[in-house]
Structure formats: C-alpha cells, structure tokens
Amino acid sequence: MQARTFPASASAAAILLLLAGCGGGDDNSAPAAQSNATTSILASSGCAGVTKVSLPGVTIQSATEVAAGTVRPSGVTTGDFLPAHCVVRGVADPYIGTDNLDHAIGFELRLPTAWSGQFMFQGGGGNDGTLAPAMGTNTGALAASAGTGAYALARGFAVVSTDGGHQGTDAASYGKDARARTDHAYNAYDRTAQIAKSLIAQYYGRNAEHSYFLGCSGGGRQGMMFSQRFPSYFDGIVASAPAMKVSxxxxxxxxxxxxxxxxxxxxxxxxxxxxxxxxxxxxxxxxxxxxxxxxxxxxxxxxxxxxxxxxxxxxxxxxxxxxxxxxxxxxxxxxxxxxxxxxxxxxxxxxxxxxxxxxxxxxxxxxxxxxxxxxxxxxxxxxxxxxxxxxxxxxxxxxxxxxxxxxxxxxxxxxxxxxxxxxxxxDTYRTTDLTPYTSHGGKMIFFHGGSDPIFSANDTIDYYKRLATTAGGMANAQSFARLFVVPGMNHCSGGPATDAYDGLAAIVNWVEKGTAPDSVPARSTASFAGRSRPLCAYPKTAHYTGSGNIEDAANFVCQ
Incomplete structure (x- = not known):
C-alpha cells in the first residue's frame, strides 16, 4: 500500500476519509487461520521450523527455543521460571514512509510447548514503538505478589505483542506519516492478530480454542478498538484504564x-x-x-x-x-x-x-x-x-x-x-453498540483506578452508563460487560490501593465457565500490608460488615 501524506490545507473531513481508507479498516470477519493442519510444525520440525513459514508481507526474523527453568519474566527475580516455549520475532509490511523513515509492524509471539489451547494478545501503551516481551502481562500489580504465575505464558497461553507499527517512542518517529498513524490507530493490531492466529494454527496443527486481549492505558484503548472494529477476533477483552478519549x-x-x-x-x-x-x-x-x-x-x-x-x-x-x-x-x-x-x-x-x-x-x-x-x-x-x-x-x-x-x-x-x-x-468512546462483539458471546471487563491521573475513572463510568443505555439497561450490559473501579489506584497500578488482582482469571472464568464476576479478589502490594478487598462490579461498592478484621476481604460485601 502506498504511503499517504496530508497537505496542510486538507479539510478534517478529507483527512478522515484518507485515514479510514488506510490499513485493515473495519472488518468483522475472523482472522485467517490454517486450521486442522495434518502435521504441526511443533511435531515435525519444532521451534526452528517456524522460520520456514511463508505468510504474505511477513518476514520471520528468528525463532528461538527457550528451555524450561531458564527464564523468568522481566522484573521477577525469584520463584518459578517460565515453561519451555518458542520465541518468534518478525516484521510485517515494511515500507519507507513519506517522512523518509523505515516503518514496519514488529511482533513477538511466544508459543509454549505444553499449550493450553488459549491465545492472548498483550496490549501496548503510551506511544508504543517498542516490542515488549510477549509473556502475557496480567492486570494491576499482580506480578508484584504472584510472580511468574501471574503471566499468561506460564498458564499455557500462546501470547503475542506488537510495537504498534513503528519503532521509537517519540511520536515524531511515526506521526508525520499517514500510514504509520493508521497502523498505530488499528491496522498494526489487526495484522498482528491475523499473523499470530495463523502461526499458532500451523505450529500446533489446530486453532486456538479461546482468544483473549488484555491491556491497560493505550492497551485498554486497543482492546476497545478490537471489540468495535474487529469484533470476531476475541472471546474476552480486559480493558484497563482505557485511553478511549485520549486524542x-x-x-x-x-x-x-x-x-x-x-x-x-x-x-x-x-x-x-x-x-x-x-x-x-x-x-x-x-x-x-x-x-x-x-x-x-x-x-x-x-x-x-x-x-x-x-x-x-x-x-x-x-x-x-x-x-x-x-x-x-x-x-x-x-x-x-x-x-x-x-x-x-x-x-x-x-x-x-x-x-x-x-x-x-x-x-x-x-x-x-x-x-x-x-x-x-x-x-x-x-x-x-x-x-x-x-x-x-x-x-x-x-x-x-x-x-x-x-x-x-x-x-x-x-x-x-x-x-x-x-x-x-x-478514539473509541463513541461506539456503545457492541452487538457485533457480543453476538458470538464476547465478554468485556473494565478496570480503572480511582486516582488515575491521566484517564479519569469518571470518564469510564460515563462510558459504561452509555453502554448500558444502548443495551437496554444495566442488567443487559452486565450480561456482557463489567466495570471495576479500584479505590486509591493510580494509572494501571500503584497508589494506596488493593492493586493486585487477576483480571485474566476473571475473563477466562466468564468466557469458558460462564461465571460472571460480581467481584474480583484484590490484595495490596505496598501501602497496606496483608490487606485484601473485593473489587465490586459497578455500580456496587465494597462495604464493611461491621465485624471482623478490616484487613480481610471476607468481612466486606458488595452492595
């Protein structure tokens, strides 16, 4: 696709049409995947065999086998190691932009040898531009207390991440090029999801049974974007502190x-x-x-x-x-x-x-x-x-x-x-009709810190109320979406809060077991030693029963 640039005199309407015409656009179809393969790459040639896969516009740069008991997630220095897995790195759709810079969609996919049949897309954040290790980052500060076990990869998930279609966290490194802006808005995530699902199917010889997206901040926006632009891609989405109205x-x-x-x-x-x-x-x-x-x-x-x-x-x-x-x-x-x-x-x-x-x-x-x-x-x-x-x-x-x-x-x-x-x-705040996403059983969970300093929890509450109105009432909205405000928590984690909670388990239990989360157990990682609380599904909040240890979640109810 040829790169496009915007003249300074272009009208907002014309620019919008140009942007909307770039990249993947609104596509309700599921990503292409090669299912029911007769022989899986894992069985036939192992991790190294991924380098021989041919996908249009994709270059597999490396496929590295990681032995069990050798690697922990970044920042985890003690306890369990990650299971044996294959780390695949590659790029898609490279081009030279109108800014004369090289652009491409970078991705990393980690494929565990003992696969659970589940897939997770790990959201990014900020201006993106870096390729975070695809280990399946969970919600809040759970890893601070749960260590390796908090990560989706340790639970048997295949996990993918992307740099958002550009290399460099300075917005000047991509914002001057129209195609790079569109990649960062939605196309890089669409392409990465398609690539990941195809590689997963070929590696294991079967498609993922359930697919999830987890992200905070910019990653939360990306999750909301998927539910609106590509509603068939995921069964469950966790959007934390979603940057739904950031621009x-x-x-x-x-x-x-x-x-x-x-x-x-x-x-x-x-x-x-x-x-x-x-x-x-x-x-x-x-x-x-x-x-x-x-x-x-x-x-x-x-x-x-x-x-x-x-x-x-x-x-x-x-x-x-x-x-x-x-x-x-x-x-x-x-x-x-x-x-x-x-x-x-x-x-x-x-x-x-x-x-x-x-x-x-x-x-x-x-x-x-x-x-x-x-x-x-x-x-x-x-x-x-x-x-x-x-x-x-x-x-x-x-x-x-x-x-x-x-x-x-x-x-x-x-x-x-x-x-x-x-x-x-x-931005993703305008769309409140999620029928294309929920029609196949898609579920969504929002988390937001009460003291978030960049995206107001009040804005997410407002979106959830509008979502309920469109759905025909709060009860209808709660059949597919739940919101949890985390008292005291700053942006994504931190603050005087019980900010360690397992959003991945909550969405998996809802999607795969039908257990809707009325509350999510949470613990404090720093401010309140030994404290636990229930995070309550909006509009309910936690209240002390009046007896028992106030540090124990068992003595609080959602009402």
Missing part, C-alpha cells in the same frame, strides 16, 4: 491541568514557574487526608481507602489557609487550581471538553505527581503530560502535525478542532 479529551485535560498548575507555581530566580512546586508533597498529603476525612468512613471502615470515590463530595476549600501558607493548609490559589482541574477542562463558553475527576486518596502518591506535576526543580517541566502527551498531540493527535506545539499555549476554544480528524479514527 480528543484526556489530552485536552492534560493541557488544562498543566496550565492551571503552572499558573500558580512559584518562580525560579529568573521569574520562570517551576511546575513541580505548584504543590509540595506535604500539600498533596494534606489533600489526601482531607479526602479521607470527608469520605473514608462512608463504607463503614476507616481504613485509608474511599471505596466509592465517585460519590465523595470533598471540596478543597476546607483546607484553605486563614492566614499565611503553611504545611497544614493550602493557599487560595492552590485551592482554586484544584477546583478547576478536578472539574475538568472547559472552553470559554463553559462547555465541558472532558469529564471531571473523582476525589480519591491516591493524589498523594508518586504516580499522580509524575503525570500532573513531575519533579523537575527547574523551569523545564518533566511531568508526563509534557514529556508524553504534548509529544503525542504535536505529532499524532493534531492534523496536520505541529512540531512547535506548546501544551502551555493550548487554546481551549480553537485547538480542539485540530484533534477531531484523528480522534474519529483513534
């Missing part, structure tokens, strides 16, 4: 918050504001305590967690100093900045441009700071809003791209229109 909502909120907080930040010796110092760690701890004072006891247990942050009516005005600023109070400008930021971005006419944010105790965690404020003690900020979101907006989300974009100069009246064309292709 036209959360990115605007990133600009809004950055501007609100920098406007009150103390200056350096030259008079330039230091964003990280808009709030000290003591200030954020004070806000966290204020939230807990106002809302912690509502679930029956004073335990440092707000089980229903969406219902917390906290107002930071109660923390405002009556005199000089001290560590025990907030200045008037700090209070005002928090109120404006948590209410969500608006244009000059007062129209909301993204959702509000729930008040939750995780605001004092390092994960919240890293996204909103950063830690740089200079006038050059290092918040992830600036280092990641500004970069993505400049080179991918804007049409045409704008290499000189400054997030602190985003215009909330005129700049949202510059995001519209790509949002129509990339």
């Amino acid at each position: 036209s909502g959360a990115s605007i909120a990133a600009a809004w918050d950055s501007q609100q907080y920098r406007a009150i930040a103390p200056p350096d010796a030259s008079g330039n504001p230091i964003l990280a110092n808009a709030f000290s760690n003591a200030d954020l701890a004070l806000v966290s305590k204020g939230v807990l004072d106002a809302c912690d006891a509502k679930d029956g247990a004073v335990d440092g967690m707000v089980q229903d942050p969406a219902s917390c009516g906290f107002d930071p005005a109660v923390l405002q100093c009556s005199g000089a600023k001290t560590d025990s109070c907030l200045s008037a400008v700090q209070v005002s900045a928090l109120q404006k930021a948590f209410a969500g971005p608006r244009d000059s006419a007062g129209n909301a441009l993204y959702s509000s944010w729930p008040w939750d105790a995780g605001i004092s965690n390092a994960g919240w700071r890293s996204w909103k404020l950063g830690s740089s003690q200079t006038a050059t900020p290092d918040s992830r809003y600036v280092t990641l979101i500004q970069n993505a907006m400049a080179y991918e989300f804007f049409t045409p791209f704008d290499a000189n974009f400054d997030i602190f100069k985003f215009n909330f009246d005129t700049d949202p229109a510059r995001l519209a064309a790509y949002s129509a292709v990339y």
